[in-house]
Amino acid sequence: MAEMTANGEVPEILFWVGCSGSFDDRAKKITKAIVKILNKCDVKFAVLGAEESCTGDPAKRAGNEFLYQMQAMQNIEVLNGYEIKKIVTGCPHCFNIMKNEYPELGGNYEVIHHTQLIQSLIADGKLQMKEGETFKGKRITFHDPCYLGRGNNVYEAPREMLQKLDAELVEMRKCKAKGTCCGAGGAQMFKEAENGDKEVNVLRTEEALETKPNIIATGCPFCNTMMTDGVKNKNEEENVDVIDVAELIATAADL
Amino acid sequence: MISIIIFSILLIIGFGYFAVNANKIRTNILMGRDVDRSDNKGERFKVMSLIALGQKKMFKRPIPAVLHLCLYVAFIITQIELIEIIADGLSGEHRVFRSSLGAFYTFMISFIEILSVLAFVATFIFLLRRNMIKVPRLNMKEMKGWPKLDGNMILFMELILVTFIFMMNGADEVLYNRGLSHAEQLNDESFGFAVSQFVGPALFGGMSESSLHLIERIGWWGHIVMVFTFLNYLPFSKHFHIILAFPNTYFSNLNPQGQFTNMDAVMKEVKLMMDPDADPYAEPEEPEGEPQRFGAKDVEDLTWKNLLDSYTCTECGRCTSNCPANRTGKLLSPRKIMMDTRDRLEEKGKGIRKNGKDYDDGKSLLNDYITEEELWACTTCNACVEACPVNIDPLSIIMDMRRYLVMEESKVPTELAGMTSNIENNGAPWQFSPDDRLNWKDED
Numbered sequence: 001m002a003e004m005t006a007n008g009e010v011p012e013i014l015f016w017v018g019c020s021g022s023f024d025d026r027a028k029k030i031t032k033a034i035v036k037i038l039n040k041c042d043v044k045f046a047v048l049g050a051e052e053s054c055t056g057d058p059a060k061r062a063g064n065e066f067l068y069q070m071q072a073m074q075n076i077e078v079l080n081g082y083e084i085k086k087i088v089t090g091c092p093h094c095f096n097i098m099k100n101e102y103p104e105l106g107g108n109y110e111v112i113h114h115t116q117l118i119q120s121l122i123a124d125g126k127l128q129m130k131e132g133e134t135f136k137g138k139r140i141t142f143h144d145p146c147y148l149g150r151g152n153n154v155y156e157a158p159r160e161m162l163q164k165l166d167a168e169l170v171e172m173r174k175c176k177a178k179g180t181c182c183g184a185g186g187a188q189m190f191k192e193a194e195n196g197d198k199e200v201n202v203l204r205t206e207e208a209l210e211t212k213p214n215i216i217a218t219g220c221p222f223c224n225t226m227m228t229d230g231v232k233n234k235n236e237e238e239n240v241d242v243i244d245v246a247e248l249i250a251t252a253a254d255l
Numbered sequence: 256m257i258s259i260i261i262f263s264i265l266l267i268i269g270f271g272y273f274a275v276n277a278n279k280i281r282t283n284i285l286m287g288r289d290v291d292r293s294d295n296k297g298e299r300f301k302v303m304s305l306i307a308l309g310q311k312k313m314f315k316r317p318i319p320a321v322l323h324l325c326l327y328v329a330f331i332i333t334q335i336e337l338i339e340i341i342a343d344g345l346s347g348e349h350r351v352f353r354s355s356l357g358a359f360y361t362f363m364i365s366f367i368e369i370l371s372v373l374a375f376v377a378t379f380i381f382l383l384r385r386n387m388i389k390v391p392r393l394n395m396k397e398m399k400g401w402p403k404l405d406g407n408m409i410l411f412m413e414l415i416l417v418t419f420i421f422m423m424n425g426a427d428e429v430l431y432n433r434g435l436s437h438a439e440q441l442n443d444e445s446f447g448f449a450v451s452q453f454v455g456p457a458l459f460g461g462m463s464e465s466s467l468h469l470i471e472r473i474g475w476w477g478h479i480v481m482v483f484t485f486l487n488y489l490p491f492s493k494h495f496h497i498i499l500a501f502p503n504t505y506f507s508n509l510n511p512q513g514q515f516t517n518m519d520a521v522m523k524e525v526k527l528m529m530d531p532d533a534d535p536y537a538e539p540e541e542p543e544g545e546p547q548r549f550g551a552k553d554v555e556d557l558t559w560k561n562l563l564d565s566y567t568c569t570e571c572g573r574c575t576s577n578c579p580a581n582r583t584g585k586l587l588s589p590r591k592i593m594m595d596t597r598d599r600l601e602e603k604g605k606g607i608r609k610n611g612k613d614y615d616d617g618k619s620l621l622n623d624y625i626t627e628e629e630l631w632a633c634t635t636c637n638a639c640v641e642a643c644p645v646n647i648d649p650l651s652i653i654m655d656m657r658r659y660l661v662m663e664e665s666k667v668p669t670e671l672a673g674m675t676s677n678i679e680n681n682g683a684p685w686q687f688s689p690d691d692r693l694n695w696k697d698e699d
Contacts, residue, residue: 151513
């Protein structure tokens with residue numbers, strides 16, 4: 001972003017990579033898939049790189065409003081400094097907090113989730129799936145991220161994307177507004193679960209496996225981690241892949 | 256004449272005692288912090304019409320929804336008959352509306368009778384679901400004791416109410432057939448009510464005139480006494496939802512569920528801290544009123560909407576049966592959060608009414624009712640909020656209590672303390688340097 005500004009350029013959209021997308025090895029692959037799609041469609045985008053910092057979501061959900069607001073205000077200062085108007089992100093937690101909670105602290109942007117952006121690129125004819133039907137005959141089930149689905153009522157964008165794959169989209173018994181959490185939200189990602197008789201991600205993986213899928217599609221790096229661990233826990237990693245919708249589209253479009 | 260006096264006294268006590276107790280609940284709710292829900296009146300009215308009046312969210316589970324609808328519609332329509340009972344009771348007349356309303360009267364009472372039969376059947380099935388089939392969400396550990404008894408008492412009272420209606424109408428029908436009813440005898444031989452014209456003769460056909468009058472009076476008085484018993488039971492029961500569902504949905508949170516509240520008190524301090532022009536030696540501004548706690552330790556730290564939520568909860572358990580933490584055996588139950596909030600509020604309200612405004616019983620919602628373990632098990636997934644048929648929000652209570660634990664008592668699970676210190680030090684929940692944020696660009 002700093003480079004673009006130095007060259008007097010203005011990006012159409014800022015790609016907020018997020019901490020998972022920047023540091024987690026699995027999530028970095030999702031980041032790259034999103035970038036491939038943006039490049040393919042000639043979307044003029046920028047990233048903040050070292051100037052990006054945690055949105056403060058895990059701090060806020062863990063009850064630390066001070067730390068959240070300090071993170072948020074720093075980020076808002078950077079974003080406003082670059083006069084950012086529109087943001088896309090691959091993480092529903094970043095998406096939710098910047099869309100809904102930053103405005104009260106002075107950060108007003110149009111924030112969209114990567115599934116919404118990619119869906120609109122496909123709808124505008126800017127991105128075509130290649131012939132050869134990479135996913136023909138595969139059963140795919142979509143796990144709704146809480147902060148995308150229930151949190152912000154985005155249910156259709158990821159599904160419309162998956163329908164372009166020529167695969168069979170199968171819904172879990174508990175999907176959309178009834179969808180079960182993967183177990184990572186509310187800062188649970190960063191701590192051991194309380195005592196119980198099962199891990200939440202195992203419960204959700206069992207619900208996903210009921211649909212006999214070849215692929216569990218996700219739209220959130222945390223869900224991806226939790227479901228991948230869940231599939232391993234069930235010893236199904238040979239048969240079932242956990243893949244972000246952006247990666248599926250990038251593969252199908254041969255990027 | 257004596258009966259008119261007795262009836263009037265019953266009416267005054269019935270409504271009066273209810274008003275006293277309802278007002279106590281209102282005072283308790285107003286102990287909460289302020290939150291502005293006075294905006295968007297049109298939208299709010301729409302939400303109330305759909306969710307409370309229209310029962311929209313109930314229909315996610317069709318079987319209990321249909322059964323509940325039978326009871327709900329019967330309850331509302333029966334109030335029309337209640338108007339006549341009150342008019343009769345005060346005037347000493349019998350079926351005072353019948354001659355003037357004619358066919359419409361027959362239609363209305365028939366409608367009420369059919370709904371009453373449906374309600375009777377639904378109530379019976381509800382009792383079976385609670386006690387024989389043992390639907391899991393109605394038999395969890397927070398439902399032991401009073402909540403279980405409360406649930407069953409309501410259902411039994413409803414059975415009794417319906418029974419009295421048919422004693423009243425059935426016996427009166429037989430009397431009318433014989434030309435002995437106290438109702439004005441028109442040029443017909445039957446009231447023609449849909450159910451009691453058959454049930455009456457079948458049950459009471461062979462009885463003497465005096466027995467019939469006795470049964471009719473037992474039904475009539477029994478019904479009105481039960482109505483007032485029921486009304487006055489409400490403020491002590493989870494069943495208060497039949498009234499509070501309406502204001503509670505009207506005052507719903509209209510923001511996206513993912514959006515959590517912003518803490519203005521924190522915002523002032525953080526802004527001051529980050530303002531390069533702020534004078535570090537400046538006298539702190541005089542805070543307006545008493546300083547508030549960060550987050551919630553006890554009921555008065557919650558908003559009045561949280562407290563209204565707690566009285567609206569009818570303990571159906573849809574929240575808990577959808578909670579991922581509860582479904583995996585953790586201690587957290589969103590329904591218990593609501594029940595605890597209400598029980599603590601009742602306790603605190605009683606203490607304050609007895610001992611004055613600053614009364615402190617040394618107890619609090621946190622620890623004495625809700626444990627840290629419950630609070631930390633929440634994934635903030637909003638499944639409980641989504642599931643509630645009357646838009647109760649257990650999550651915002653959980654969040655406010657977490658805020659208190661973290662910001663007032665620094666009680667944080669160790670791993671989370673590590674996560675937050677990472678964010679403070681290197682701007683990410685893990686220990687990575689900000690300079691490595693773009694490494695993905697050059698990796699394969």
